[in-house]
Amino acid sequence: xxxxxxxxxxxxxxxxxxxxxxxxxxxxxxxxxxxxxxxxxxxxxxxxxxxxxxxxxxxxxxxxxxxxxxxxxxxxxxxxxxxxxxxxxxxxxxxxxxxxxxxxxxxxxxxxxxxxxxxxxxxxxxxxxxxxxxxxxxxxxxxxxxxxxxxxxxxxxxxxxxxxxxxxxxxxxxxxxxxxxxxxxxxxxxxxxxxxxxxxxxxxxxxxxxxxxxxxxxxxxxxxxxxxxxxxxxxxxxxxxxxxxxxxxxxxxxxxxxxxxxxxxxxxxxxxxxxxxxxxxxxxxxxxxxxxxxxxxxxxxxxxxxxxxxxxxxxxxxxxxxxxxxxxxxxxxxxxxxx
Numbered sequence: 001x002x003x004x005x006x007x008x009x010x011x012x013x014x015x016x017x018x019x020x021x022x023x024x025x026x027x028x029x030x031x032x033x034x035x036x037x038x039x040x041x042x043x044x045x046x047x048x049x050x051x052x053x054x055x056x057x058x059x060x061x062x063x064x065x066x067x068x069x070x071x072x073x074x075x076x077x078x079x080x081x082x083x084x085x086x087x088x089x090x091x092x093x094x095x096x097x098x099x100x101x102x103x104x105x106x107x108x109x110x111x112x113x114x115x116x117x118x119x120x121x122x123x124x125x126x127x128x129x130x131x132x133x134x135x136x137x138x139x140x141x142x143x144x145x146x147x148x149x150x151x152x153x154x155x156x157x158x159x160x161x162x163x164x165x166x167x168x169x170x171x172x173x174x175x176x177x178x179x180x181x182x183x184x185x186x187x188x189x190x191x192x193x194x195x196x197x198x199x200x201x202x203x204x205x206x207x208x209x210x211x212x213x214x215x216x217x218x219x220x221x222x223x224x225x226x227x228x229x230x231x232x233x234x235x236x237x238x239x240x241x242x243x244x245x246x247x248x249x250x251x252x253x254x255x256x257x258x259x260x261x262x263x264x265x266x267x268x269x270x271x272x273x274x275x276x277x278x279x280x281x282x283x284x285x286x287x288x289x290x291x292x293x294x295x296x297x298x299x300x301x302x303x304x305x306x307x308x309x310x311x312x313x314x315x316x317x318x319x320x321x322x323x324x325x326x327x328x329x330x331x332x333x334x335x336x337x338x339x
Contacts, residue, residue: 004268004310005241005261008233011226017266017299018137018222026297027304027336030065039064040075043084047091054326057092061103062333066297069104095285096327102293103334108143111136112151114290115144115160124163126251128287131273133175134258135266141178167210168251174218175259181221188227194220195231198243203236208247217259225263267302270295271310274303278322288323292334304339314339 017025039060046056061069076084088100102110111132118128136144148156157176164172194216201212220228232240241260244253261269270291277284277291295303307315316338319331 004306005264006239008230008239008264011230011264012223014265016222016226016263017135017302018262020298025299025301026295027300027334028062028065028296030068031063034064034068034071036068036071036075037079039072040079040084043072043076044080047087054092054096054329057088057100058326058330058333061100062330066103066107070106073104092326094327095289095323096325096330098285099289099293099327099330102289106147107294108140109147109151110290110294111140111144112147112156114286115148115156116151117286119159119163126164126168126254128290129160129164129172130251130255130258131270131287131291133172134255134262135269136178138178138180138182141176145176145178164251166252167214168255170211171214171218171252171255174214179219181219181224183221184223186223186227188231191224191227191231192235194224194228195235198228198232198240199235202243202247203238210248210252213244213248213256217256217263222263229260229263265306267299268306268310270299271303271307271315274307274315275311275318278318283322285323285327288319288331292331296334300334300336304335304337308339 042056043060046053060072064072073084076082076087080087084104085101088104089097092100105113114128115132118125118132132144133141145156148154148159152159157173160173160176161169197212198216201209216228217225229240232243236243241257244256244260248256258269261272273287274291277287291303292300304315307318311318316332316335319328319335322328323331
């Protein structure tokens, strides 16, 4: 299971999901010959008819891109004077409703809502915060932050501060600023220097200087960090992930490991998250919905490939055996096929 995370040979030449342009490796693309007005009418009929025709809702919403769905929402509002989200909420229920609403929500707002949900109530769902902030590009974090400010009139970092603490908070807040360096050129000398700093701050030292790990992992560019991971293994003989797992504990460890995994391979990290969301007793539908929807136009094809590689069976078959009814049908449509 761990082996995928130890291989660094191909790392420097592999593409990264942080820089994927929308659509290349997604399962959902723009529909050709798209007509928002026609779709709005069909959705309205499906919702207003006797009993909702779930099949129509699924067919339309999983075969249009996110930007096309926004045009459908507008056409729906113009035609009915009502909000499509409200009508979906009034007419469907449970996890299926959550999934359809997620599909018609703009990506930045959806991330914002998921972060809000993770902070709500007793206790914080840190695994959600870690997944979102470790796997999103600056651009995605900016969109999330703008949506959050528009919804609450507060900065997301302001509200996060009251929910989290310690070095974990320092690291998560650094990510939530969305200011990671985006230089594409790699400075090999700097990577060697950073690798030595990390080695000296962890493996070589009695007690760990976490601040060095946070500073380097939360701020350097992805290509630079990839080079640093290679240099680290040369110096230390083990991977940075192994060192973090050996030196740290709790939420800071979880966050820094997630960052390292995302630097290497976001699709493999998210494939693991999907696997865990369906494994064992009860399904974590929130995580399942969130990853399937938020990656459907970015790298879901790659997530499918990594899932098969890691677990020996397809993502489609995992969903099939774990989720039933309209919710399962809709997820399978987003998944877009078997491997």
